Amino acid sequence: MSSSDKSKAKLPQWDALMLESLKAYGWSKEELLRRIHAGELPQDESEFQFDYKLLTATAASDPAVFEEAVFNGYQIKYSTLRGISSWILLALGEEPELSLEPGQESVSAQLSVEERDRLASTVSYGWVIHGEHQGPAGEKSAYRIEPLHRL
Incomplete structure (x- = not known):
């Protein structure tokens, strides 16, 4: 059964998917966070066609939660x-x-x-x-x- 860890940052499913797709670039967690906050992100050419500006907006709306998600993991709010x-x-x-x-x-x-x-x-x-x-x-x-x- 899945665990429900109350201390983990919670992310919407789409944000979690965008974050995971960016991790594939191999940037350090610090560099990943910096790039997301600065909006210095690549154009997504995958089947998902992610608009990373949405992830930048999520990070700006609640920086502490987003930083927690990047550095310590997260739980998806609602999985499909x-x-x-x-x-x-x-x-x-x-x-x-x-x-x-x-x-x-x-x-x-x-x-x-x-x-x-x-x-x-x-x-x-x-x-x-x-x-x-x-x-x-x-x-x-x-x-x-x-x-x-x-x-």
Whole structure:
């Protein structure tokens, strides 16, 4: 089950995805934060077509929370199935499988224990991660993420 850590900064899902896409540039946390505040960000050419000006606005509206998110991690305020799938792709570099069959909606991915723990601490309340680690510590195992309650 995902953890709900009250001390973590909370970010909207889209802001979390933009932040993760910028982390791929390999900038230090300090440089990333500086660039976001200054609006010195690249043009996104990915399938997501992120408008990073929105992230700059978020950072300006609550600098302390945003800095906390960059330096110490965050929890997404409200996660969606497609958002979780996108987050796994951007943050963990894994290509997840999305199942949209009514009543069986889920995201499946091969993750390490560390990746699974990071995902669990990031998704919003209301999601369950099924699966147990199999094999040596460094290997990836199959996990399925689905809603805690179905309508």
